[in-house]
Amino acid sequence: MVKAHPALLVEESDIECLLGYNLKRAYMIVRDDYRKQVEQSVLSPRAFSVLTLIVESSGLTQSAVARQLGIERSGLVAIIDDLEARGLAERRAVPGDRRAQALMATEAGHDLHAQILARVHAHERALLASLDPAEQAQLLTLLRKFRSAHERDEAQ
Amino acid sequence: MVKAHPALLVEESDIECLLGYNLKRAYMIVRDDYRKQVEQSVLSPRAFSVLTLIVESSGLTQSAVARQLGIERSGLVAIIDDLEARGLAERRAVPGDRRAQALMATEAGHDLHAQILARVHAHERALLASLDPAEQAQLLTLLRKFRSAHERDEAQ
DNA sequence: CAGATATTGTTACATTAGTAAACAGTATTG
């Protein structure tokens, strides 16, 4: 019943087979590397994802961004404040709706985004080098398939 | 619009193709579901992983557990305190080393672990139902392969 | 053997992320 094995590396432990545990550990690896390679200079993972979104589809409202990223509107405020203070993005009035703010990346925002994106691609490419190309594609595909199956209800 | 760096081929939608982003979103889904299905009554994901480890290999030291789980020793103290206060685990003196504490799950600890593990398996099975069995296995395999390629250096 | 160096569990502190609730202003709906 009770295993009294000497301390060896657990390869077949219960948690090692759990999806949640593996996702978290894998994410930690990527996040730590991102911090080492990219963030020290500029943007947190969150801020980068926000900037990416408004670079790609200019004019999105704050609520729309929060919804797409799965974060709270309240959490977005500080991020936008920061991006705006650094001259990377702007809030602009929305013609039809006086509540909403449309988000636009500035010239500097576009530049920085392109620059960070290149670094992110490099760092992910390096991390993924441990998998062969087919496996890399499959991992991404499976993660996105998993996500899309579950982000329907809560996403909006 | 002008890129500061030589333009790479931009694949599809930017963040959706990033490993880190997909890992985080996927983990969020699993964690939120865990909280709904399991935690509300008892153990946080972390505490559960700790309990699992000391149930599986009794006598592990706190440092060993922290190392294996990739968390800080300092973060473990409160978790062990809590497990001990609930009568789920114990700290015991280690014969050879008067600094270390050996961790053992109590009878109640074993029971609760088995009970939670069953619930965790059920909740993961439900979440993974969106993938076919081959895909489920592949996702787990790829995540573990990715982890094992990167947890060598920092693991100790 | 002694002194330097490492390791163990622990505490304290800072930083952050994420949650939750409420707010005024505005839009929408019936």
Add this chain to the structure above:
DNA sequence: CAATACTGTTTACTAATGTAACAATATCTG
């Protein structure tokens, strides 16, 4: 018009995570 829902925002609260130091103990090195 009244009720309801949505926008951005503020505030507070919890929980997580990282950092640094500490005393006690162990190990290593010369």
